[in-house]
Amino acid sequence: MKIVTLVKHVPDATADRTFTADNTTDRAGVDGLLSELDEYAVEEALKVGDAGTDVEIIALTMGPGGAEAAVKKALQMGADSAVHVVDDSLHGSDALATAQVLAAAVTKIGDVDLVLTGMASTDGGMSVVPAMIAEYLGLAHVGFVGELTVSDTAVTARRDDDAASETIEAALPAVVSVTDQINEPRYPSFKGIMAAKKKPVETWTLADLGVDSGAVGLDAALCVVREVTKRPERSAGSVVTDEGDGGTKLAEFLAAQKLI
Amino acid sequence: MFELSAEHEQFRQVVRDFARAQIAPHAAEWDRKHEFPVAVVRAMGDLGLFGLTAPEEYGGAGGDLTSLCVAIEEIGRVDQSLGITLEAAVGLGIMPILTYGTAAQKDRWLPDLVAGRALAAFGLTEPGAGSDAGATATRAVLDGDQWVVDGAKQFITNSGTELTSCVTITARTGERSGGTAEISAIIVPSGTPGFIVEPAYDKLGWHASDTHPLTFDGARVPADHLLGERGQGFAQFLATLDDGRIAIAALAVGCIQAMLDASVPYAHERTSFGVPIGAKQAVAFQIADLHVMAQAARLLTYRAAALRDAGAPAAEVKQAAASAKLYATESAVTATRIATQVHGGYGFMEEYPVARFYRDAKILEIGEGTSEIQRLVLARGLGLPVQA
Numbered sequence: 226m227k228i229v230t231l232v233k234h235v236p237d238a239t240a241d242r243t244f245t246a247d248n249t250t251d252r253a254g255v256d257g258l259l260s261e262l263d264e265y266a267v268e269e270a271l272k273v274g275d276a277g278t279d280v281e282i283i284a285l286t287m288g289p290g291g292a293e294a295a296v297k298k299a300l301q302m303g304a305d306s307a308v309h310v311v312d313d314s315l316h317g318s319d320a321l322a323t324a325q326v327l328a329a330a331v332t333k334i335g336d337v338d339l340v341l342t343g344m345a346s347t348d349g350g351m352s353v354v355p356a357m358i359a360e361y362l363g364l365a366h367v368g369f370v371g372e373l374t375v376s377d378t379a380v381t382a383r384r385d386d387d388a389a390s391e392t393i394e395a396a397l398p399a400v401v402s403v404t405d406q407i408n409e410p411r412y413p414s415f416k417g418i419m420a421a422k423k424k425p426v427e428t429w430t431l432a433d434l435g436v437d438s439g440a441v442g443l444d445a446a447l448c449v450v451r452e453v454t455k456r457p458e459r460s461a462g463s464v465v466t467d468e469g470d471g472g473t474k475l476a477e478f479l480a481a482q483k484l485i
Numbered sequence: 486m487f488e489l490s491a492e493h494e495q496f497r498q499v500v501r502d503f504a505r506a507q508i509a510p511h512a513a514e515w516d517r518k519h520e521f522p523v524a525v526v527r528a529m530g531d532l533g534l535f536g537l538t539a540p541e542e543y544g545g546a547g548g549d550l551t552s553l554c555v556a557i558e559e560i561g562r563v564d565q566s567l568g569i570t571l572e573a574a575v576g577l578g579i580m581p582i583l584t585y586g587t588a589a590q591k592d593r594w595l596p597d598l599v600a601g602r603a604l605a606a607f608g609l610t611e612p613g614a615g616s617d618a619g620a621t622a623t624r625a626v627l628d629g630d631q632w633v634v635d636g637a638k639q640f641i642t643n644s645g646t647e648l649t650s651c652v653t654i655t656a657r658t659g660e661r662s663g664g665t666a667e668i669s670a671i672i673v674p675s676g677t678p679g680f681i682v683e684p685a686y687d688k689l690g691w692h693a694s695d696t697h698p699l700t701f702d703g704a705r706v707p708a709d710h711l712l713g714e715r716g717q718g719f720a721q722f723l724a725t726l727d728d729g730r731i732a733i734a735a736l737a738v739g740c741i742q743a744m745l746d747a748s749v750p751y752a753h754e755r756t757s758f759g760v761p762i763g764a765k766q767a768v769a770f771q772i773a774d775l776h777v778m779a780q781a782a783r784l785l786t787y788r789a790a791a792l793r794d795a796g797a798p799a800a801e802v803k804q805a806a807a808s809a810k811l812y813a814t815e816s817a818v819t820a821t822r823i824a825t826q827v828h829g830g831y832g833f834m835e836e837y838p839v840a841r842f843y844r845d846a847k848i849l850e851i852g853e854g855t856s857e858i859q860r861l862v863l864a865r866g867l868g869l870p871v872q873a
Contacts, residue, residue, distance in 0.1 A: 301495070412503050414533035415496045415556075416546035422492065 226280045226377070228270045228339045229331055231355075232299050233260040234292035235348040242348075247443060248450040249317050250348055257291055259298040262343030264410035265403050270341050271303045272408060273375050281305050283334055287315065287326055293426065300421035301413035307426040308334065314431060317443025320349070324357030326441060329434040331362060339380065340400040344369050355402040365395035368402045487788060493555055500559040503532055512564040515693035516841050519685070521646050522693060526570060529560070530601015535574055539583060543595040549794040550728060554735035554786060561739025562746070565845035566693035568736045569852075573642040573694075574598070576729040576853075578605030581653050581670065585713030585721050590672065597650060604646055608638035608654035608673075608699055609722060617873075619719060621668055623701060625656035630708045632656075632671055634679070634701040640852075645682040645697040649675050652699065655718045670718040672710045679704035690844035727802050729853045730810040731793060734786040737813035737849045740842055741779045744824035747839050748772050751828055762827070771823045778820055782813035804866045811859035814849035821846040 234257045236242055236250060243251040267284065274280040284299035286292050287310040296307035310330050318326070331337050340359075345352040352368070359366030372383040380399055384391045385406070395401075413421075431438050439445060465474045479485045489497075507525055515522050529535065537553045539545025546552070553575060561568025579598050582590060582605065597603035614620035623636025634656055644652050651674045659667040673680050681700040688696060713721045752763030752772060762768045789805035797805075821843040825832035832839050850856045864871040 297495075301499075412499050412532050413495075414499075414546060415492075415537055415548050415552050416533055416541075418492050418496050418499070419546070419548070 226273065226278055226338045226375075227283070227334075227336055228273065228280055228341060229283050229285050229334060229337050230263070230266045230270050230299060230304065231327060231340065231342040231358075232263045232267065232284050232286045232295045233343075233346045233348075234258070234286060234288045234295035235260040235346055238347055244450075244453045247317060248453050249443065252289055252291065257294055259295040260343060260347045262345055262347055262405060263295070264298075264302070264343075265405055265407050266341040266343050267299045267302050267304060268408045268410040269373055269403050270339075271411070273339075274303075278375065278377075283308060283337075285327065285330055285334070286310070287323060287330070289316075296426060297421060298413065300424045300426070301417045302411055303417060304424075306424055308429060309426060310429050310431075310434065312431045312438065314438035314442045317446060317449075318441045319446035319448055320351050320353050321357060321447060322441035322445060324354050324361055326431070326434065326436055327354070328358045328361035329436050330429065331358070333429070333434055338397045339375065340364075340398075342400070342402045344402045344404050352402070355400050359400035362398075362400070365399040366401075367393050367395050367399065370401050370403045371406045373401060373403065373407065487784060487791075489551065489555070489787060493551055496552060497555045497559055500532070500534070500556050501562075503528075504559050504563045508560065508567060509563040512566075512693070513835065513838065513841065515564070516566065517692075517835065519692045521570075521695045522567070523647060525567065526604075526646075526648065527601055529567070529571060534560075534571055535579065535601040536599035538575060539579060539595065539599045543583075543591065544599045549790070550731060551787060551790040551794055554732060554790045557732055557735040558739040558742070558783075558786075561736040562743045564693065565736065565740060565842065566691045568739055569691055569694050570604075570643060572729070572732045572736055573606070574601075574604050576725070576732050577607035578643060578653075580725050580728065581607060581712060581721065582672070584725065585670070587709070589709070590712065594651060594672070602648070603650035604643045604648045605650060606641050606644040606652040608641050608644070608652050610638060610640050612637055612639055619666065619668070621655055621657055621666060621719075623654060623656045625658050625669065625671055627658070627708060628705075631705045632658075632708060632710065634671065634673065634704040634706065636701050638699040638701075640686070640696060641699050642694060642696050644695065644699055645685060646695045649695075651675055652680075653712055654699075654701075655722060658715060658718075661716070667716040668718040669715045670712040670721060671706060672712050673701070673704060673706050674710075677704050677706060688848075690841070690846070690848055692844075726854065727799075727806040728793065730806040730859070731786060731789045733849060733853045734782065734789065734806075734809035734813040737810075737817035737846075738779065738782045738786050740817040740846055740849065741775065741782055741813070741820040743842055744820040744839065745772070745775045745779055747837070747842075748775060748824045748827045755829075768827055771827060775820050775823055778816040782809070782816050785809040785812055800866065803862060807854075807859040807862040807866070810854060811856055811863070814846075815856060817846045817849050 237256045245251050270282045282304040284296045284304040284307040286295045342355045356366050367382045370382040371385045374381040379396050381394050534556045536545035537548040541547045557568050557572050582594050625632045625634045651672050653672050655668050657666045658669040679702045683698040686696050753761050755762045786809045789809040792805050793802050824839045825843050828839050831837050
């Protein structure tokens with residue numbers, strides 16, 4: 226079984242986030258890592274193999290030069306090989322263009338049975354790319370999966386929402402996005418880190434994929450970010466000193482904020 | 486310029502992430518309760534930490550001493566007890582069996598030890614024999630096809646956990662022609678009748694690590710449990726000392742780094758006379774010293790490990806290991822004293838981790854060769870006619 230896991234290289238969420246002059250995320254000036262939510266997709270792919278199915282796992286990413294760090298982490302966890310789509314004209318691509326490029330890469334990889342992704346990236350957080358890829362590929366899509374069983378011909382997936390749990394079956398090939406409830410991603414072992422050095426990483430350009438560079442990038446984006454405003458600095462809280470009337474003062478504060 | 490490889494640095498990040506997520510939030514509680522955290526030790530096994538230096542045929546990573554030092558430093562940076570648990574399990578539990586064991590002994594013990602499903606201990610120290618290991622009084626007498634072991638061991642790490650599968654001990658198995666003791670190593674499986682694990686010690690620090698006195702009262706083990714050559718027990722032990730010293734130095738580096746980790750933010754947060762205490766030279770300069778100690782100890786430690794990994798001559802490794810162990814552990818004690826002082830009254834409270842590290846640090850200058858023994862090794866290496 227051939228499984229492609231989509232992995233995104235994102236700025237470290239614990240560091241300051243900055244934007245470049247065209248309001249796109251600054252990916253050059255910051256430390257990046259594999260989007261944590263994609264680790265669950267990699268783990269789920271590895272679990273299919275652990276369960277006894279003969280799997281080939283390919284980690285696929287699209288992004289600038291540094292994005293190779295994301296596929297590296299996937300390879301260290303246990304993926305077999307990786308594909309990195311990198312092209313200067315991809316800068317500023319929106320979700321639709323991203324999906325188009327990734328779908329083309331999945332097609333070029335060929336004979337893929339299952340595409341596994343995280344439920345969102347930890348930077349953009351739109352959650353739309355998996356469904357868009359499925360649409361481009363003409364495959365079934367099951368999103369926000371909390372439990373997954375994979376057979377030779379189909380996936381059985383459980384989705385939990387506030388009101389109900391749904392169990393959905395989809396024929397393979399399919400695109401499945403998974404939540405952070407589905408598993409506990411493994412840490413790469415030293416053995417895995419050393420083994421990853423020898424695993425193949427292919428680099429593809431838009432020309433390799435046959436995608437028109439005019440259809441992607443900032444100029445072709447259907448939605449663009451016009452302005453970015455930093456969240457205001459958190460102001461110091463007010464301290465209520467209890468001089469026997471602490472309860473009253475708290476109530477007054479809450480009333481003033483129109484919270485009660 | 487001396488740097489670790491990219492792979493070692495990536496592995497460091499993995500262990501750091503693991504330690505922050507799985508260990509750091511619970512370290513104070515395990516310390517307070519004197520609890521050996523079996524579940525997290527197993528998780529360390531799943532991460533492959535116990536098998537770092539073991540060959541792949543036993544499930545190991547086939548890695549080097551440097552990778553083990555990286556793991557011990559990062560684990561020790563949040564929890565010295567778990568750092569020593571890892572160090573002892575590999576250096577004292579696995580390494581003697583791996584180095585001197587027969588194929589049958591390796592097949593029996595190593596797969597579980599390497600995976601962290603089991604722990605082995607090493608019993609050398611006795612009530613009357615510490616740095617002077619030649620004074621071993623525990624006896625093993627061959628009775629037919631069995632060794633009968635009588636005696637006592639003390640301060641034995643990992644000897645009484647629910648994961649412990651065996652203890653390798655040194656015992657007097659006869660006398661040489663010159664009247665000196667013939668000392669051999671013997672593997673005693675946990676649960677052997679007459680092998681008694683006494684109640685755990687009440688220690689100053691390392692509360693979450695497992696340390697017991699052991700009593701042997703006619704404990705019988707098969708003759709083939711002899712580890713290595715008869716009469717070579719002491720020499721075999723000496724040959725593995727340098728690795729252990731480098732690993733303890735790595736644990737000390739973790740301790741120093743932890744003091745830096747704790748002191749820098751505290752010096753920003755805590756204000757005194759209207760300014761952060763970090764604005765006072767008396768505090769800031771002390772923290773600058775912590776930084777230098779961490780750097781210097783780390784360089785000595787990883788250089789010693791690199792020499793060992795590169796197969797440098799034994800005499801050179803011995804000097805490098807003794808230098809690293811001596812400097813890193815004495816600096817760790819100094820660093821905990823400085824960090825506690827930086828924290829003022831709070832440094833004396835268990836609410837802050839510096840108090841735990843202050844208690845944990847002292848043993849680093851004592852275990853696996855005291856500072857005095859390191860100085861002895863170094864002085865002799867310089868050709869001085871110094872006496873033990």
